[in-house]
Amino acid sequence: MSPRKQRNLREKERRTRMKHLFIILSSHVSPTHRLPVPQLIDQATSYMIQLKEKVNYLREKKMSLLGAMGNQSDGSSxxxxxxxxxxxxxxxxxxxxxxxxxxxxxxxxxxxxxxxxxxxxxxxxxxxxxxxxxxxxxxxxxxxxxxxxxxxxxxxxxxxxxx
The missing domain is CATH 3.30.70 (Alpha-Beta Plaits)
Structure with a gap:
């Protein structure tokens, strides 16, 4: 097989793999309908930011609850x-x-x-x-x-x- 055909085959496999990954991402971000790739990436980005904020909020809440327990210096309840x-x-x-x-x-x-x-x-x-x-x-x-x-x-x- 010539180098050009090999390169074309690798590129085709890469495009197929990317298409498959975008379908998986779309099923997580917008399971009801398919979105164009730029919209899909925008929604995925905003969804990840929301999840990160929620994780930070829950972490702070956990720390405040644990801090309330840590104020007991003698270990009593x-x-x-x-x-x-x-x-x-x-x-x-x-x-x-x-x-x-x-x-x-x-x-x-x-x-x-x-x-x-x-x-x-x-x-x-x-x-x-x-x-x-x-x-x-x-x-x-x-x-x-x-x-x-x-x-x-x-x-x-x-x-x-x-x-």
Whole structure:
């Protein structure tokens, strides 16, 4: 095979490979319809920036939660459990930090409080830290938007469970 034919074959394989990679990227960025390559790259870039910002936000949030636990110089759990509930529009988020030596709380108990108060649980997470602490995180959204969710009622019911 001549050098020119080899070069043409390599270029054809490169184009085919690039086309395949763009199809894969398109399926992740815009799975409903194919976009032209420049638009696809723009959307992929903005999506990556959004993901990076979200990772930074979650990292800062984790550090602030861990910082709250690190303020206990003698290692006691006098400040625990620590319950934070944030509400915005129709979304509510709960973060609960507990010592493992305290009363055991099951994640499904906390989820059922959200559901009974009219929230659809979007995300629920349980994380063990340092074999001492447990972090529960639940994010819910009002099933009926105009009714909203009463954060004080959810907080009261969760406090009854953890104490």
């Amino acid at each position: 006098s400040l625990l459990p620590k319950l934070n509930i944030y509400s915005r529009d129709s979304t509510i988020e709960m973060n609960l930090i507990m010592d493992m030596n305290m009363k055991r709380v099951m994640l499904h108990e906390l989820i059922s409080v959200f559901e009974e108060e009219g929230a659809q649980v979007m995300n629920a997470n349980l994380q063990n830290l340092n074999d001492r602490m447990i972090i529960y995180t639940i994010v819910g959204q009002a099933m009926i938007y105009w009714n909203g969710i009463d954060p004080s009622r959810i907080e009261e019911r969760i406090r009854n469970i953890i104490y």
